[in-house]
Amino acid sequence: MFNVKHSLECMLYALSLGPGDPELITLKALRIIKSVDKIYVPGRYAYNIVKRYRKPTLLEVPMGKGKDFMMKVADKIISEAKSHDIAFATIGDIHFFSTFKLLFEKAIESGIKVETIPGVASFSSIFSRLKIFVSKPFKVVTQDNFNDEIIIVLKVTRPRNLAEKLKDFGYKKFLLVEKAFMENERITENLPDKSDYFSILVGMK
Ligand SMILES: C[S@@+](CC[C@H](N)C(=O)[O-])C[C@H]1O[C@@H](n2cnc3c(N)ncnc32)[C@H](O)[C@@H]1O
Known part of the structure; x- marks a missing residue:
């Protein structure tokens, strides 16, 4: 070819x-x-x-x-x-x-x-069509499964502490993504006490 x-x-x-x-x-x-x-x-x-x-x-x-x-x-x-x-x-x-x-x-x-x-x-993208600005936690599911397997936590500042709390809700594995696609990006399973403003914690069941 x-x-x-x-x-x-x-x-x-x-x-x-x-x-x-x-x-x-x-x-x-x-x-x-x-x-x-x-x-x-x-x-x-x-x-x-x-x-x-x-x-x-x-x-x-x-x-x-x-x-x-x-x-x-x-x-x-x-x-x-x-x-x-x-x-x-x-x-x-x-x-x-x-x-x-x-x-x-x-x-x-x-x-x-x-x-x-x-x-x-x-x-x-649909929130642009709906003219809705989301500032509350929300859930993405499918019509045959309303249970989430993954949680995405925005505005996380104390990831290690937060992961301990999330374990009570069934989340077992955690990844912290700091400054994704920015300079000094960091992705780690070893959760630090404190994280950058641009941090997202992903928890998985
Ligand atoms: C197989 S999933 C793929 C999702 C896709 N990867 C995404 O990020 O949007 C297909 C479903 O995505 C949703 N979807 C995808 N494009 C859409 C659009 N332009 N408007 C509304 N729903 C859409 C519908 O619920 C559709 O059944």
Whole structure:
């Protein structure tokens, strides 16, 4: 399909395309869309955003059968990613409820380097449509599971102390992310007593 590269320099990119408006993709996603050897999209909405910049390869994922479908195509995509830069781009932010999850796990097992690019998630974007400014804790669930498995704590200043309290609510594993995507970013399981203003604690059950 294209010139074979040395596998050490190849990458599988996971790109977030935002909720639907093509102007809501990031500059980083756009740069990668333009530079990779091939880009896969699971569905027409993602296809229509990417095709403004280059022709993507459409994967027609049957509704409700995402996992089975991805099992079938994952090996092919992974084998291509061993010798080429490949991207997989989804609507919203690819880290949430995404067909990419299975491909990500298989790629990591196969020793493929994966870079994931965040974007505007549907559930944050809708507040722009609703003109609602959220300053209270809120929950993101699916229609068949109202129980959260992950808690995200903003405005955390005393992470170690807070994690101790959260253990009483069933959260067992904690990660502190300070200054994400900023200079001096820090991601740690060893929770400090105090953290920077730009800190988020993630707790998992
Ligand atoms: C498989 S999940 C993918 C979520 C996506 N990764 C994200 O970050 O928004 C698909 C669900 O996301 C929601 N969704 C995605 N894009 C949306 C949009 N533009 N407007 C409303 N809901 C959307 C719907 O609830 C849909 O059933």
